[in-house]
Amino acid sequence: MNDISTDQLPATGNLRVGIAGIGARAELGTRVEASGLGKVVAAADPTLRGRERALRLFGADTTVVADHRQLLEITPPLDAVIVTSPDDTHAGIAVDLLRAGIPVYLEKPIATTAEDADSVLSTAAQTGTKLYVGHNMRHMAVVQLMRDVIQRGEIGEVKAVWCRHFVGNGGDYYFKDWHADRRHSTSLLLQKGAHDIDIIHWLAGGYTRNVVAMGDLAVYGAVTDRRDNSDQLMNDWFSLKNWPPLEQTNLNPVIDVEDISMVSMQLDNGVLASYEQCHFTPDYWRNYTIIGTEGRLENFGDSDGGVVRVWNQRSGYSADGDRSYPITGDADGHSDADQLTMTEFLRFVQHGEPTQTSPLAARNAVMTAIAATQSLRSGARPQAVPPVSDELLSYFQANQQAPVSPGRIHP
Secondary structure (H helix, E strand, O other): OOOOOHHHOOOOOOEEEEEEOOOHHHHHHHHHHHHOOEEEEEEEOOOHHHHHHHHHHHOOOOEEEOOHHHHHHOOOOOOEEEEOOOHHHHHHHHHHHHHOOOOEEEEOOOOOOHHHHHHHHHHHHHHOOOEEEEOHHHHOHHHHHHHHHHHOOOOOOEEEEEEEEEOOOHHHHHOOOHHHOHHHHOOHHHHOHHHHHHHHHHHHOOOEEEEEEEEEOOOHHHOOOEOOOOOOOHHHHOOOOOOOHHHOOOEOOOOOOOOEEEEEEEEOOOOEEEEEEEOOOOOOEEEEEEEEOOEEEEEEOOOOOOEEEEEOOOOOOOOOOOEEEEOOOOOOOOHHHHHHHHHHHHHHHHHOOOEOOOHHHHHHHHHHHHHHHHHHOOOOOOEEOOOOOHHHHHHHHHHOEOOOOOOOOOO
């Protein structure tokens, strides 16, 4: 299913890679050496704790600095840098690196404001420096499987995509640190939802142009036990025993993002889509329903052991559908997808190969999430999503996007 196989990679291992921001997602850097294409040799983090963690993750011989700009001074020069810093710092760090001619793996979302998202793309285009946005869900086994079913024509032409995201770990993941403060994340529709919005666009073959949304801070705003957790990382406080939601402790001092939201989208190709996100459910998984002109598909579970079912004959209630496809991969969450995504980035840097992820798509997912946030915070007022400029569209289609064959869905 996946377009990249680590078994086919040349084991050159000669790329010198840096990483900026040593938080919870910095473990992504361990995928560099596992790819056989390079090694993390330098790391930057403004905190002593982060720099110490870098040495544990990447080895005592790693060059560790406090500021990402110091990565530009390392000799021999770095071949690429992974940016896994907090979301609101993504754009500033990426722009500095791109201007210096260093290829960037930018953890999603690409940015937290519309202006920053377009600034990152413009800088990459103006400098000609390689930009990769880590939308790893495109490499998740369940997404690849659903995409394969669609491309085989089993449900006909896609007309509707519905996604329900049950964020069972939401209290631990998003309400105990900066994610809960809209000054740093804009909203969880952006921080969390941009990933699923990207997949909705990818499977539907178009980009959102109009949105309407509603949402609320329905649960976590009532929790009064608060603490500044900046001295910790998510792994320090995460526990499945942190339940029920109203009994959570040590939430972030500022909580002004929604913990439940619903978005309706109209895509530029006529597809209608919806996205629902809830951060206080007991279970943690995504459910997609995709309806076409000749049937529909739906996933039950989103990792190894789950299944994608297809209905394409008329019937009453039919729990098993007409066809069933097992999901194989991502047994440990999205770790398989992380490896495939990092490998794709390094091959892009080293060989210029086209990528399954797309900076254009990353930008459009963020723009959709921002418009949805504006809608839900303005009484569900409809919002238009601004399209990317023709210049940026042409640049990234010519320099990075995988070729589209007849019958293949895109973007």
